Amino acid sequence: MGKPRGRPRAFDERQVMEAAREAFWDKGLAGASLDAIAEATGVARPSLAAAFGDKRALYLRAVALFVGQMQAAAKRMAGAKSLSEDLTAFYEAAVELYMSGDRGQRGCLAICTMPVEAVESQEIRIALNAVIVAVDEAFHERFKRARELGPGVDARARALVASSVLFSLALRARAGATKREISQLIRAGVDLLCRK
Amino acid sequence: MGKPRGRPRAFDERQVMEAAREAFWDKGLAGASLDAIAEATGVARPSLAAAFGDKRALYLRAVALFVGQMQAAAKRMAGAKSLSEDLTAFYEAAVELYMSGDRGQRGCLAICTMPVEAVESQEIRIALNAVIVAVDEAFHERFKRARELGPGVDARARALVASSVLFSLALRARAGATKREISQLIRAGVDLLCRK
DNA sequence: TACATTATATGCGGTACCGCATAAAAATAG
């Protein structure tokens, strides 16, 4: 493929996406403004619109970027160690992300900012559901391989509860929970999830 | 207390609160407009401001109204029946509320609309945390009384996971989960939470 | 009946926001 025809992009698409992710992570879809993203990146709004579409489309791309990073972390859970070690490692990696950010803890971009939009926007509702299902399936995969649990254990049921613990961590982190409280939940969740 | 001095209220405060709750439940704080609430109730905006303060104050009152209704439902969990029956009954009562609404499922007003505001507004972050803690404590009370579980079981740890299941139900309902999926989660959660 | 008090109704001011339209700029292709 040769060089593109017209005037080249003057901005870095990845940089804009990261700025958008930060803005939406802090304020959600309704609370964030394209003006702020445009100013933060030095890109004019019409350029954003041409490259990414409208505000909602940019938001959904930012969510996808975030989810992709989460899924990369989830692969560390692929069964290298024991079930409880893998679960703990994944929860801790997630919390690491949830508690990052200079301006305080922000939880999960998807779980903490999509639900509020999910009633008015079918598109976002479907995307949110896709995120939830993906988390369920990631845990399901891990539980299916868990030989620590007897054959009578329902891997699917465990996965639903494991997802719930993750969502809870996401919410609590954003609500300002301490690391100590977070750790207690991780321990309680893993302990219960690994019962025979 | 005698009658108040000046001109009497021409609107029903409770009716306004319910309209506010509906609006915020659907759209969240940023997405809902005072204009819409004013129009829906026939009350002019300045009257709302005089009676309830600004938008955020009205939102927090609507959340308090909702949480109060939830807590009333939680008291049904006071230990009348077995642990698993009480947990199931409470989850089902909550889900009943989460899946109500003509325009589709809305989940929990607090869990689904407060987090997005919790980064920018310390007031809402604290209020959200208070809701979470209240849920934790409600479950904690119930687990402390559960004699089905041995004395070695950590009631506090169980409560943290039980809360997580509730939050998960709230999120999934808003994401459009089916009643079947919701039921599976309740069953999986209760089953695990009642393990010895 | 006159006054004080509270609530209501209307309207203004300012801000922020999104989307689009138009014109200029920067690159490639012929």
Place this chain on the structure above:
DNA sequence: CTATTTTTATGCGGTACCGCATATAATGTA
């Protein structure tokens, strides 16, 4: 060098929203 294509920059239009200020109405009190 000209034409074409794509991006950029500026600006306009319209909408929605919140908060406040002012004037009016309705009630209790003297």
